[in-house]
Amino acid sequence: HIYTNRQLLSILFLYWEVAQKTLNGSQFYSYSVCNVGEREQDNWLRTTFIQRRPSASRVMVELQFVVRDCNSFDGASLTCKETFNMYTSEADADVGTTFRKGQFKKVTTIAPDEITRKNLQPVNTETRVVDGLSLKGFYLAFQDIGACVAILSVRVYYKTCPATVKSLASFPETVAGSQALSKVDGVCMENAVSEKVPRIYCTMDGEWVVPVSQCQCKPGYEEIKEVCQECQPGYFKAAVPSEKCELCPANTQGTGYGDAACPCTPGFYRAEDDPPTGPCSGLPGAPQDLQATTQLSSGRVLLTWSPPGDTGGRADLTYSVECRRCDGAACQACGEKVRYEPASTGLTETRVSVSQLDAHLNYTFTVNAHNGVSAAASKASPRAHGPPSTAALTTSLQYTDPPTVTSMRLDERKPTSLSLSWVVTPRHRAPPRSFRYELTYRKKDDNLNMTTYTVLVLDRTSVRVSDLAPATTYLFRVQPITEGGAGGASIEDEFKTLADGNTNFPALVLCSLFSRRNSHSRQGPEDAYFSTSEQLKPLKTYVDPHTYEDPNTAVLKFASEIHPNHITKQKVIGAGEFGEVFRGILRAPGRTEGPVAIKTLKPGYSEKQRQDFLSEASIMGQFSHQNIIRLEGVVTKFKHAMIVTEYMENGALDKYLRDHDGEIPSIQLVGMLRGISGGMKYLSDMSYVHRDLAARNILVNTNLECKVSDFGLSRVLEDDPEGTYTTSGGKIPIRWTAPEAIAYRKFTSASDVWSFGIVMWEVMAFGERPYWDMSNHEVMKAINEAFRLPAPMDCPSAVYQLMLQCWLQERAKRPRFPDIVSLLDKLLRSPDSLKTIADFDPRVSIRLPSTSGSDGSPFRSVSEWLESIKMSQYSENFACAGMVTMEQVLHMRNEDIKNIGVRLPGHLKRIAYSILGLKDQTSTLSVFAM
Structure with a gap:
């Protein structure tokens, strides 16, 4: 080409x-x-x-x-x-x-x-x-x-992106377009499928990036040398996302080529919740060593046994107990009278207590073992079950009546607690050796339908009940619980707590604390009771997720997991390094339904890419501030990993400012900067260095509230002679980076302050590119020669002076973020302080070094001049108004500019200031060089 x-x-x-x-x-x-x-x-x-x-x-x-x-x-x-x-x-x-x-x-x-x-x-x-x-x-x-x-x-x-095959999808040759990313749809190859149309993006440089919705071999096929081939006999592939055909699992058999599943061999089964890719299991054997111990005094039998020797290859073993009683020659089920502790079915322990047995009867107990495939085996053959274990015994039971609580007494009374004790009396013989007590209490309330009962199970005849309301009457009742059943309960007694303030104990404690506090010249840990609410806040420090041996641990520690069913994707709003970014809705239990931004991880990712992708969530999850983008949660336990954040309707700050050039007053711009500085103060207090602070990484919501985003952890490139560094989004441009970070890789909060100064310039210049079209080399050379960006149009002098302070060569002399927040707060409280405008030189600020006319020659046409100040969209307006020579342009007034159709305040000022600069300039380049 x-x-x-x-x-x-x-x-x-x-x-x-x-x-x-x-x-x-x-x-x-x-x-x-x-x-x-x-x-x-x-x-x-x-x-x-x-x-x-x-x-x-x-x-x-x-x-x-x-x-x-x-x-x-x-x-x-x-x-x-x-x-x-x-x-x-x-x-x-x-x-x-x-x-x-x-x-x-x-x-x-x-x-x-x-x-x-x-x-x-x-x-x-x-x-x-x-x-x-x-x-x-x-x-x-x-x-x-x-x-x-x-x-x-x-x-x-x-340039073209050549025809290619990626992830089993073929993409045609595509001419690189004018956009940064051109979307290209592909076609899945034979025996490959995709939930969505496979897609990839072609860059302006003729390179393919960000494949999305990749194709995968359908069930029964695996990818071999970018072709989907049938699984060999004895192998299978059950689902599309799987990569390779797998050997048929234990107790299964294949059917031929291209198997999507391997059925169970006869006598083996799968449970309903078993995956079709898993092995098949058999039924368990009989429980072993079944023993029955009779407790004659309480009409109770304790059954114990050992697990079967063969569990069927499963760990989900449970047991059921059947009881039959015989009176002479007649035998029948024990019926509902008999009680089982803890239950008669679904037992996971190898023991059960059976009570409420009658005296002088023969009982037969049968214990069956079950596992997860027992139900499936019963459906296939009703007679299919494992052998049971049976224990028979003859009971000769004697009963003793359970005890009764005869009286309760109040031992101690306080505003929030009551201490009680009670007396137990047996009706006939001495009570069993041990039993428990069930204490039930409630507030005295005539409306019984709204009463809340509290039940305590105790092993002694006294208790101290806490967390009660002062000056409130409570009703108490106690009932003994024995191995043979419940005993006689006490009558319901009422006791009242003291009124609040009837004890001096808390006051004595406070006096003691005061005494200790005054005896120290410096505050100790015990003095936290007397600190302000601000002092009580714990000092939180950022934790680098890369210090965790397992990065997944960091994600689980700092981010909450969201089920993908609670997320609805609506439309694509961008394409990042790892995949597409969607606008969507989060409908999670316990949360208010609302819009969110959803970052996705493209299919076919490596484990390192997944860890890099989720590291941003591990970082973001540690922050909680109104000017830091809020992490809603992550999806890590399912096929498609996602990061879910709050949705910022107005998108990136730089683009929003360019779209509203001249429409936002200075005081509102300063308010936006105050929000950004507040977020950065929070990060610096946590000892976190952002390293990539720029207007493109600030997001704006409908209230024009700015929030710091993009926390992909940066890494310095040791072999990069220019000292640039990379993040998940690529290399950071030199024009946002402090000199010491470029030269010596010294990234600190002070280097973030330098970057914040550039952000201030971007905001006051309505998204203008810092240093215009100068190359990185020219920017570094200019900064080292003490050149600093000039004041943008209509920029308050106090704001520009703060920018210059942020750009001091010696980082120790730059203001700290708390200082910046304080200064911006003062400016906002005194709007008159923003009326003094910094000196503006249109020859420097508008005429860009690499645009037309910068060689010192005069402009030869109106269109050439408009192009140099990036106002080419008005060329036709000037031509229709008869303004075809630069001499005519130099005589235009503000009213003339409005009359030809320039309405936006920012564009009107840009053109007017440029005309003003043209009137007294002889060589733009020579002035710029000065």
Whole structure:
């Protein structure tokens, strides 16, 4: 997809010289012009018609050229230039040699990195983008305005994401578009399926990223060399998400090729809740060593046994007990009269107590063992069950009447407690050796339908009942519980607690504490009772989740688990490194239903990717502040991992500000900065360093409340010469990073303060890019030479002075976040302090170093000027109003600008300030360099 010089030989050139040269056996043409001594140069060089592939709306133009140093020409320094311009013009057909300059639109100004001096002729290579192409073809043109320049080669190409197969889905070749990410749908390969259409994103650089909804081999097939192949006999694959065919589990058998399940062999079964991929189990054997111990005095039998030797291969063993009694030759079920402790079925322990037995009867007890497949076996064959164990015994039981509580007495009374005791009397013989007491009490209340009873089970004849209400009457009753059953209960007695304040004990304690407090010059731990509510707050420190040996432990510690059934995805609102981001609804029990943001982990992730993905939740879950994005919870125990946070309706702060340029008053902007600084103070108090503070990582809700987000833990790259570092989102731009963090990898709260200063500038400049189009190298060089960003338009002087304090070279002298919060609070409390505006230089703040006109030459058209201040959308407005020359523009007033259709306050100010700057400037570049 490349057009080279060989295809561009027939070039229309006006005042450019052409030369044919031979290099390495190949001929090529070069085009040069060098009229540096003459004024008003306007030399054009145009390519042949370049046909465009219909889907290629964005092409790259790579130039190789040399430029001679103007200082090498005597007497030509005033007219000589060291740059030239590139233009483009679209057409549906070749116009031949017809050439009209008005049809061409400027793309950019080309400046060399190195210029020719004496015998050195360095070749410069520059690549520019031509975007928004829509017709069948286009021309390129190069305009010289007084330089000594030679163009050696022009290479025109466009980028594509090549046809590819990823995760069993095929994707067609796709031309890289103008958007950062272009969505491309694919098709699953044979014997592969997907719940949703497989999707991937094509970047502007021609690279595939973020595959979503990948295809997977259907049941009975596995992926081998990117092809779905049948499972071999004896192997199976039951579900789509599984990766490989598995060997049929124990006690199962395969049926052939492509098995999705392995059925049980005869005599073995699966329980209803057993997975179809698991082994089959048999029935358990009989319980062993069944013994019956008779307790004659209480009509009770204790049955004990040992587990069966064969459990059927399962651990879910339970037991059931059957009882039959015989009176002479007649035998029948024991009936409901007999009681079992704890129960007669579903027993997990190998013992049961049977009571309420009659005297002088024969009893037969049968114990059966069951496991999880017993029910399935019964359905398959009603006679299929394990052998039982049976124990027969003859009872000769004698009963003793249970005891009775005859009286209760009050031993001690307090405002919140009552101490009671009672007397137990047997009716006939001495009571059994041990029994318990059931104490029931309630408030005295005539409305019995609303009464709450409290029951205590005790092993002694006294109790102290606490947590009672002062000056309140309670009703108490006690009943003994013996091995033979319940005894006689006492009558219901009433006792009343004392009124509150009738005891001096608490006051004595406080006096003692006061005495200890006054005896120390410094506050000790015991003085916490007398601290303010702020002092009582525990000092919470951030814990790095990477210090946990198992990162999953950190997630469980700091984030709550949410069941995916409680989450409803509504629409995609973004695509991150790990997968798509959705807007959705959270409907969890005990929570208010509301909108949330849902970050998803793309299928086919590695364990490291999963840990990196969830690490942000482990970090976010430790924070609780109104200006920190709130973590609602995570989904980790299911197939698709997710991070669920609160939903911020207005999205990222930088984009929101650009969309509302000039619409938000300064005091509201300062209020937004106050919220961000409050969140950062909270983080710094927890000893957490953000490392990636920027307006793009601040989220805004409908109330214009700003919250700090993006807590993907950053890591310094030891082998990066520029000292940049990466996060889950990629490299951090130099323009937001403090000098010591760039040079020495010193990331502290002080470096976060520097970043906060850049965020302040972004907010007051309504989302303008810091340092405009300067390269990272130019930014670092400028900062080291003490250059600082100028004040944005209409920025209060006090706010700009705070920015400069944040950008002090020595980090120890920068303000701390508590200081920043305090200052911003003072500004908000005194709105008049925001009326003094910082000095604004439109030649620096609006005219960008790398845009048109920055070479010092005057603007040749209104459209060129508007492009330089990023207001090209108003070109047609100026043309329709007859403003076609820069001389006419210089005479415009604010009212004239409004009349041609510029209504937004921010745009109106930008254009007006630029006109003001043009009136007194001679060279924008020279002023900027100063």
